[in-house]
Amino acid sequence: MAEDPAGAAGEPAARAEQDAIIAALAPVVDGVVATFGAFCEAVVHDFRRPERSVVAIAGSVTGRGVGGSMSEIGMKLLAAGDAAADELNYLTRTRDGKLVKSSTMVLRDSAGTAFGALCVNLDVTAVAQVHTLVGDLAGVAALPGPPPTTTFGDxxxxxxxxxxxxxxxxxxxxxxxxxxxxxxxxxxxxxxxxxxxxxxxxxxxxxxxxxxxxxxxxxxxxxxxx
Structure with missing residues (x-):
C-alpha cells in the first residue's frame, strides 16, 4: 500500500476539505460523551497520519490521548483505502480486560476518498457481567467465543x-x-x-x-x- 493512504490528500484542495471536516467533527466528540456518560469515549482519527492518528478524543475508555495511535481495527480500514466500510456494533476486549462495544464510521471527502474515522467506544464490562449473572440465574448459556483482544494505546x-x-x-x-x-x-x-x-x-x-x-x-x- 502507498505511504499516503488518502491518495489525493496531497492535493491542496482535497487536503483543505479534509482538514475542514476533521475540524468540524472535533467538538462533536465532547457532545457524544456528554450524552452517553462516563462509560463512553469518542475519537476522531486522521488516517493521513497513522502513527498519531488521534486528533480529537473525549472520554477515557481506552486510555488514549490526542496524538495516540489507531488500533488493529483502524489499521484494517487504512489498508482497505477508499473501499473501507463502516464497522458498526462490534465487540472487542482491551488488554486490561474491559469489554468494549464500538462503532467506527469512515470519514470521506466529496471525492469519496477515505481519510479518517469517527469512533464511539462504550465500556460495557459491567453490563456484560450483569448479563452473565442473569443468564446463570435463568439457566441460559453464555454465547460462545470471547471477543478479540484489541491494542489501544498512544x-x-x-x-x-x-x-x-x-x-x-x-x-x-x-x-x-x-x-x-x-x-x-x-x-x-x-x-x-x-x-x-x-x-x-x-x-x-x-x-x-x-x-x-x-x-x-x-x-x-x-x-x-x-
Whole structure:
C-alpha cells in the first residue's frame, strides 16, 4: 500500500476539505460523551497520519490521548483505502480486560476518498457481567467465543507488534522454520492489514521477526511484485 493512504490528500484542495471536516467533527466528540456518560469515549482519527492518528478524543475508555495511535481495527480500514466500510456494533476486549462495544464510521471527502474515522467506544464490562449473572440465574448459556483482544494505546509500535505476533502465532512455527512461500504469505498478510502504511514499520517488523531490514524490504517487494 502507498505511504499516503488518502491518495489525493496531497492535493491542496482535497487536503483543505479534509482538514475542514476533521475540524468540524472535533467538538462533536465532547457532545457524544456528554450524552452517553462516563462509560463512553469518542475519537476522531486522521488516517493521513497513522502513527498519531488521534486528533480529537473525549472520554477515557481506552486510555488514549490526542496524538495516540489507531488500533488493529483502524489499521484494517487504512489498508482497505477508499473501499473501507463502516464497522458498526462490534465487540472487542482491551488488554486490561474491559469489554468494549464500538462503532467506527469512515470519514470521506466529496471525492469519496477515505481519510479518517469517527469512533464511539462504550465500556460495557459491567453490563456484560450483569448479563452473565442473569443468564446463570435463568439457566441460559453464555454465547460462545470471547471477543478479540484489541491494542489501544498512544504508541503505534504496540499495535504493529501485536499484529506481527498474531500473524506468527497462526503459523505455529518460528520464522527460521518457515518456507519462502510462507514468509511471503506472512508479509502479504501484514501488508493487507495496513502495517506497512506506517512510517518505520518495515524496520519494526524486521526487528520483531529477528531478520535484517534488507530482508524485510526484499520480502515486501516480492509480495507486491507478485
Amino acid at each position: 504508541d503505534i509500535t504496540a499495535v504493529l507488534d501485536s499484529l506481527v505476533d498474531a500473524r506468527q502465532l497462526r503459523e505455529a512455527r518460528p520464522w527460521p522454520q518457515l518456507t519462502r512461500a510462507e514468509r511471503l504469505d506472512l508479509f502479504r498478510d501484514l501488508d493487507r492489514q495496513g502495517v506497512f502504511a506506517v512510517r518505520g514499520a518495515v524496520q519494526q517488523v524486521a526487528a520483531r521477526l529477528g531478520i535484517s531490514r534488507a530482508s524485510a524490504y526484499s520480502y515486501l517487494a516480492a509480495t507486491r511484485a507478485g
